[in-house]
Amino acid sequence: xxxxxxxxxxxxxxxxxxxxxxxxxxxxxxxxxxxxxxxxxxxxxxxxxxxxxxxxxxxxxxxxxxxxxxxxxxxxxxxxxxxxxxxxxxxxxxxxxxxxxxxxxxxxxxxxxxxxxxxxxxxxxxxxxxxxxxxxxxxxxxxxxxxxxxxxxxxxxxxxxxxxxxxxxxxxxxxxxxxxxxxxxxxxxxxxxxxxxxxxxxxxxxxxxxxxxxxxxxxxxxxxxxxxxxxxxxxxxxxxxxxxxxxxxxxxxxxxxxxxxxxxxxxxxxxxxxxxxxxxxxxxxxxxxxxxxxxxxxxxxxxxxxxxxxxxxxxxxxxxxxxxxxxxxxxxxxxxxxxxxxxxxxxxxxxxxxxxxxxxxxxxxxxxxxxxxxxxxxxxxxxxxxxxxxxxxxxxxxxxxxxxxxxxxxxxxxxxxxxxxxxxxxxxxxxxxxxxxxxxxxxxxxxxxxxxxxxxxxxxxxxxxxxxxxxxxxxxxxxxxxxxxxxxxxxxxxxxxxxxxxxxxxxxxxxxxxxxxxxxxxxxxxxxxxxxxxxxxxxxxxxxxxxxxxxxxxxxxxxxxxxxxxxxxxxxxxxxxxxxxxxxxxxxxxxxxxxxxxxxxxxxxxxxxxxxxxxxxxxxxxxxxxxxxxxxxxxxxxxxxxxxxxxxxxxxxxxxxxxxxxxxxxxxxxxxxxxxxxxxxxxxxxxxxxxxxxxxxxxxxxxxxxxxxxxxxxxxxxxxxxxxxxxxxxxxxxxxxxxxxxxxxxxxxxxxxxxxxxxxxxxxxxxxxxxxxxxxxxxxxxxxxxxxxxxxxxxxxxxxxxxxxxxxxxxxxxxxxxxxxxxxxxxxxxxxxxxxxxxxxxxxxxxxxxxxxxxxxxxxxxxxxxxxxxxxxxxxxxxxxxxxxxx
Numbered sequence: 079x080x081x082x083x084x085x086x087x088x089x090x091x092x093x094x095x096x097x098x099x100x101x102x103x104x105x106x107x108x109x110x111x112x113x114x115x116x117x118x119x120x121x122x123x124x125x126x127x128x129x130x131x132x133x134x135x136x137x138x139x140x141x142x143x144x145x146x147x148x149x150x151x152x153x154x155x156x157x158x159x160x161x162x163x164x165x166x167x168x169x170x171x172x173x174x175x176x177x178x179x180x181x182x183x184x185x186x187x188x189x190x191x192x193x194x195x196x197x198x199x200x201x202x203x204x205x206x207x208x209x210x211x212x213x214x215x216x217x218x219x220x221x222x223x224x225x226x227x228x229x230x231x232x233x234x235x236x237x238x239x240x241x242x243x244x245x246x247x248x249x250x251x252x253x254x255x256x257x258x259x260x261x262x263x264x265x266x267x268x269x270x271x272x273x274x275x276x277x278x279x280x281x282x283x284x285x286x287x288x289x290x291x292x293x294x295x296x297x298x299x300x301x302x303x304x305x306x307x308x309x310x311x312x313x314x315x316x317x318x319x320x321x322x323x324x325x326x327x328x329x330x331x332x333x334x335x336x337x338x339x340x341x342x343x344x345x346x347x348x349x350x351x352x353x354x355x356x357x358x359x360x361x362x363x364x365x366x367x368x369x370x371x372x373x374x375x376x377x378x379x380x381x382x383x384x385x386x387x388x389x390x391x392x393x394x395x396x397x398x399x400x401x402x403x404x405x406x407x408x409x410x411x412x413x414x415x416x417x418x419x420x421x422x423x424x425x426x427x428x429x430x431x432x433x434x435x436x437x438x439x440x441x442x443x444x445x446x447x448x449x450x451x452x453x454x455x456x457x458x459x460x461x462x463x464x465x466x467x468x469x470x471x472x473x474x475x476x477x478x479x480x481x482x483x484x485x486x487x488x489x490x491x492x493x494x495x496x497x498x499x500x501x502x503x504x505x506x507x508x509x510x511x512x513x514x515x516x517x518x519x520x521x522x523x524x525x526x527x528x529x530x531x532x533x534x535x536x537x538x539x540x541x542x543x544x545x546x547x548x549x550x551x552x553x554x555x556x557x558x559x560x561x562x563x564x565x566x567x568x569x570x571x572x573x574x575x576x577x578x579x580x581x582x583x584x585x586x587x588x589x590x591x592x593x594x595x596x597x598x599x600x601x602x603x604x605x606x607x608x609x610x611x612x613x614x615x616x617x618x619x620x621x622x623x624x625x626x627x628x629x630x631x632x633x634x635x636x637x638x639x640x641x642x643x644x645x646x647x648x649x650x651x652x653x654x655x656x657x658x659x660x661x662x663x664x665x666x667x668x669x670x671x672x673x674x675x676x677x678x679x680x681x682x683x684x685x686x687x688x689x690x691x692x693x694x695x696x697x698x699x700x701x702x703x704x705x706x707x708x709x710x711x712x713x714x715x716x717x718x719x720x721x722x723x724x725x726x727x728x729x730x731x732x733x734x735x736x737x738x739x740x741x742x743x744x745x746x747x748x749x750x751x752x753x754x755x756x757x758x759x760x761x762x763x764x765x766x767x768x769x770x771x772x773x774x775x776x777x778x779x780x781x782x783x784x785x786x787x788x789x790x791x792x793x794x795x796x797x798x799x800x801x802x803x804x805x806x807x808x809x810x811x812x813x814x815x816x817x818x819x820x821x822x823x824x825x826x827x828x829x830x831x832x833x834x835x836x837x838x839x840x841x842x843x844x845x846x847x848x849x850x851x852x853x854x855x856x857x858x859x860x861x862x863x864x865x866x867x868x869x870x871x872x873x874x875x876x877x878x879x880x881x882x883x884x885x886x887x888x889x890x891x892x893x894x895x896x897x898x899x900x901x902x903x904x905x906x907x908x909x910x911x912x913x914x915x916x917x918x919x920x921x922x923x924x925x926x927x928x929x930x931x932x933x934x935x936x937x938x939x940x941x942x943x944x945x946x947x948x949x950x951x952x953x954x955x956x957x958x959x960x961x962x963x964x965x
Contacts, residue, residue, distance in 0.1 A: 080443040081403075081412040082434060087169040089433030089442050090396045094943035095165055096429050098422035101455050102941045103402045103415060120172065121401055124394035127176060130183055131387055134379065137186040141376040160951065163388050164943040172393060175386055182379050189372055193365075197302045200361050202336070203354050205268045205310065208296045209338050210351040212312045213266060263323045264316045269335035271295055271309040280329050281315060289326070290316040302365045388950040392943045399941060417455055417938070454479050457938035464489055466538040474927060478935035481645040484638075491634055492922055493541070493548040498630065499854040499918040500545070502862060503553030504560035505911050510546035513539055545919070557605045560906070561862035619859075623852040625677050631848025632670045635841075635928065639663050653750075657742030662837060665735040668728050670845045673699060679718075693717050703729060740834045744827055844928040850921050858914050865910075869902045870895070 081089050093100055138145065269277050274293055281291040293313035301307055313335070315326045330337050341347045403414035418426055423446065430442035456479045460468065467489045477483055500506070516539035520529035535542065553559055605619075643659040676695055684692050691712035698714065701707060702725040709715045716722065873895035 079403075079412070079414050079416055079430070080406075080445070081414070081430070082442065083405075083410055083412060085434045085442070086400055086403075086412045087167075087396060089430050090399055090941075091165075091167045091943065092429035092433035093416070093426065094392070094396065094941050094946075095161075096422070096425055098418065098425050099457075099938070099940035099942065100422065100426060101417040101457075101938045102399045120169075121394065121397040123172060123176070124390055124397060127172075127179055128387075128390055128394065130179055131383065131390065134179070134183050134186060134383060137190055138376055138380055138383065141373060144373050145377060145380050160944055160947050163385065163947045164392060167389065167392055167396070167943070171389065175390060178382070179386060182382070185375060186379065189368075189375070193302075193368075193372070196361060196365060200302045200358065200365075201299075201307055203358050203361075204299055204301075204307070205312075205336065206338055206340075207351060207354050207358070208299075208310075208312050209266050209268065210340060210347050210354070212294055213314070213340065214344060214347060214351075263320055264314060265323055265326050265330070265337055266312070266314050266340055267330060267335050267337040268296075268310040269293070269313055269330070269333060271311050273333050273335070274311040274313070277313065277330065277333050277335060280333065281326065284325065284329065285317065285322060288317070289322055290314075302362065384951060388947045391950040392946045395941075395943065395946050415452065453935065455938035456481075456935040458483055458485070463540050466541040467492065470541075470923065470926075472937070476935045476937055477645075480648050481935070482641055482648070484641055487637060487641070488926065489544070491637070492926060493544040495630070495634070495851065495925055496545045496918045496922040497548035497552040498627075498851045499921060500549045500858060500915060501552035501556045501855055502558050502560065502858070502910075503550045505862070505906070505915075506546050506549030506551075506553055508907065508911050509549060509915060510543065513543035513546050516542070555605065556859075558859055558862075561859070561864075561866055616856075616860075620852070620856065623855055624849065627848045627851040628670075628845065629674050629677065630851065631845050631925075632666075632674050634848070634925070635670070635844060636663075636666060638928070639666055653743065653746050657746055658739055661735045661739035661742060665732060665739065665838070666841060668731045668735065669841060672725075672728055684717075691715075691717075705729070736838055739837070740831070743830055747827075840928065847928075848925060850925070854918060854921060858910070858918075861914075862906075862910055865902055865905060869898045869905075873898050 079089075090102075093102070274295075278291055278293070281289060291313065293311040295309065295311050297309055299307040299310070315323075317323050317326060327337055341350055399414075400412060403412040405411070406413045416426065423444075427444055430444065434441040456476055458468070458477075464485055468485045470492065471485050471488045497506075500509075512535075515524070516532060516536050518524055520526075520533070524532070639659075639662055643655065643663055646655045646659045673695060676693070676698070680693060680695070694713045701714065705726070707716065707722060873891055
């Protein structure tokens with residue numbers, strides 16, 4: 079695009095209101111969709127105004143209940159309002175919004191400050207009322223010569239208190255008129271209850287027995303907003319001199335105590351108390367009258383706030399998009415890139431014509447680039463069913479536009495690997511119930527608190543439901559539900575020695591050693607329920623699950639390598655297909671595929687009567703790579719014809735594929751780069767000359783008026799986006815080593831070697847990491863199985879012990895069983911389903927890391943102002959409905 083600067087904002091607004099999605103900007107070989115070279119003044123202006131709106135929101139939060147009462151519980155915007163806000167954006171609107179927002183912010187800030195000052199003064203007067211009341215009614219009953227404090231501290235007895243008040247001594251109390259009229263200095267105030275003890279100790283340590291301290295707690299005090307005030311204690315300190323009083327005041331200041339000045343005479347204190355109470359009444363009346371004004375201002379501000387917030391959000395999106403454009407031709411034009419479908423080109427031209435209609439003779443220019451050197455964004459259809467799976471897949475890398483989207487494969491493999499570790503149909507049903515509860519409308523069938531707590535899980539409800547379905551299936555195949563084995567029975571395939579199926583339940587479990595019949599098979603498609611009562615259950619299931627983990631791991635890694643191979647074929651990278659991707663696939667199949675073939679052959683071809691000489695796989699694989707063979711013992715002997723020659727060929731193939739993956743591409747690049755070095759230099763010179771070409775004044779004017787579309791070279795985004803004055807060159811294009819077809823970087827020898835060694839070293843370790851399927855599944859099954867004998871079996875044994883008294887056995891056994899069942903249910907839901915389910919999810923995500931395709935693309939992000947406005951308005955509606963803060 080070549081857009082005149084004076085109508086650039088209107089042109090992007092027109093593009094943002096198109097029905098056809100467009101993507102503004104390109105990242106070349108980078109990962110961000112838009113390369114923002116610098117932040118312009120309007121972008122900073124929008125950001126500052128949004129921060130001011132956040133401050134306004136904090137003032138409005140105090141009136142959330144009043145706003146929800148008048149605005150209703152649902153303030154969802156309609157489409158007409160969204161279209162109106164998105165289509166009426168103007169560049170000068172930013173200054174109008176600034177004036178309105180700052181005016182509202184100033185009014186709310188001043189009112190909040192006045193309210194805080196009034197509330198602080200009100201609390202101070204409340205403390206003063208408490209002090210005056212305590213002085214006349216608690217501390218001093220009268221002002222006579224016999225007056226003594228009613229609350230004498232522990233550090234001084236009553237006699238000492240009298241001496242302090244009257245100034246006499248303990249042996250000779252002066253009763254003359256001068257001594258009687260003497261008034262000792264005292265300090266009164268309030269101190270937080272949490273610091274009253276510190277103040278008491280401070281007075282005692284500083285003055286010991288030369289001063290009197292006493293305090294009384296005051297509770298249930300309210301401020302102007304009818305909110306509770308922090309509990310305080312009213313204290314009184316009587317000292318012997320003015321210097322002690324000043325020292326006591328400094329001590330009170332250090333501990334956060336407030337000292338008040340009160341009249342000395344009792345009559346003056348009573349008059350002061352009456353005046354203070356009248357002032358409190360007047361302040362409350364003024365506050366209530368001003369509260370209505372503040373509520374009206376808050377309601378009016380909220381109705382405007384949501385509209386301002388949506389407009390500023392959309393305007394900030396427009397200015398951020400403009401920040402990604404380059405400035406050329408004396409900063410009179412914006413030069414940028416827009417990706418769209420071929421069908422949307424005419425719509426883009428019409429939108430730009432409408433946006434540039436205000437310009438005086440200038441209009442936006444479009445140049446179509448079919449085979450751009452820039453890598454296009456990846457636009458994938460987004461469905462709610464696979465949204466969570468797509469987000470998980472794209473965490474490892476976004477596929478380029480020519481690559482296969484791995485989301486459909488991940489939608490199957492992720493729940494399946496989770497189910498292998500979480501194989502329990504009972505726990506799967508509980509997880510399914512939770513997933514189905516997430517599909518219910520939040521406000522109709524679920525309590526608001528429950529819906530709010532489950533809100534973070536709602537985006538992944540489809541993935542959670544698929545995981546639950548697969549867990550039920552795997553639990554049914556393994557005959558495992560809540561730790562109990564039952565259901566599928568195929569007892570004809572087992573041999574129990576001297577026991578039969580009808581009698582084994584009456585025998586000791588340790589006597590039951592199941593083994594397949596001599597003419598049967600070792601494995602079947604479902605686990606028989608009799609294994610739950612067999613003594614060799616763990617031995618059999620350990621071996622089976624461990625081998626299944628290796629099989630599934632090999633298939634999963636092979637799927638990832640196959641996708642990479644197909645992607646290279648679709649990209650037309652012939653050399654990479656034959657010299658690298660195929661070599662990696664062959665290395666993986668030969669290294670891990672052959673052990674999988676041996677496992678399957680052992681299960682299908684070796685009969686139970688030959689179990690003594692069944693091949694030992696691990697020693698056999700070690701001997702294969704050491705090229706050592708022996709016929710004794712029998713389980714190490716070859717068990718199919720031509721085994722030695724096949725294994726020799728596999729070892730040679732592993733070495734050859736590894737060497738081909740390491741040295742194939744470097745040799746090919748060395749042979750092909752010699753002939754193409756001169757042509758490459760000429761192409762780069764042409765590209766640089768086209769990018770740095772400076773058109774003359776006449777040609778520049780023609781380009782600006784749209785008379786020479788093809789003559790204008792497309793200027794990619796550059797770090798030096800702001801060129802000089804009129805007549806200077808456009809931002810210089812730095813040639814990037816990209817493949818013209820798909821934006822792939824040219825060959826890097828060091829990067830290739832590191833990738834090869836990483837793959838070769840981690841190929842076997844990644845396959846072995848799938849053993850976690852066996853380990854976590856075994857731990858989950860055993861932890862579930864021990865819950866029954868530990869929690870639910872003891873109550874039944876207690877009932878057997880009390881069999882002599884059926885009533886006591888029924889009551890005590892029933893109560894104990896109910897308590898045990900509640901504990902079992904809590905452990906099952908919280909630990910076995912919650913924590914173990916989270917563990918299985920994390921490990922399933924970990925297993926998808928090595929098999930995922932490292933996509934080199936970036937997401938197609940539609941530039942839609944309607945979406946920005948809708949998101950902003952929806953967040954405002956959520957705030958009005960719940961009162962919670964939003965972003």
